[in-house]
Amino acid sequence: MAIVWPCGLSVEKYAAAGREIWVPRSRCPDCRQEMVFWSGYWRYVREKDERRLFIRRACCQPCDRTHALLPSFLLHRRLDPVRVIGWVLALGIGGLGMGKVAARLGVPHSTARDWRRRHRARAPALVAGLAALRVELGDEVISLPGDPEQAALAALGALWAPRQAVVELWALASLVSGGAWLSTNTTPLWAALGDRRFMAPKPSKPTQEVV
């Protein structure tokens, strides 16, 4: 399972840090104990060209489980930054044909269509999860559009509005869903939310630049 942490770095800066990337310590989503860093793995992100990023892992020793520590500009198992995925979804849900959306944002048409299909399937769960989160955070109740996909975007926007100084819109989507905004698995949507990491993301410490 992935744990998403609020990352203020650009993809470029993150990539430049290589294995030395600074990542905040996390608690185990199951038992809440502080975890220890446990190696990591390389993955790619498509940002103009493909870049290789090091994703650190943490291990909960009592639970004997490891978790990927994903920066908030990514979703789990998606090559493109969540910001790009978000634009594609927003334009498509706004009524622009997915072919045009894909061309405008330089994303393969089949990829854009796949994101949209998954979002459509996922939207009711996203709406329900975001509504539960609003209650937990004491945000005002809002009325939402009847279409589930539009409702998911509206609910995300409403959650983000009072927090826009601390986190970008689509980074918030990754943070609150544990990187699983488009996931098809059955993990409860807000499982990774325990310590409300997304509430007050602090700017990341300057990473040691690789010279």
Ligand SMILES: [Zn+2]
């Ligand atoms: Zn644990």
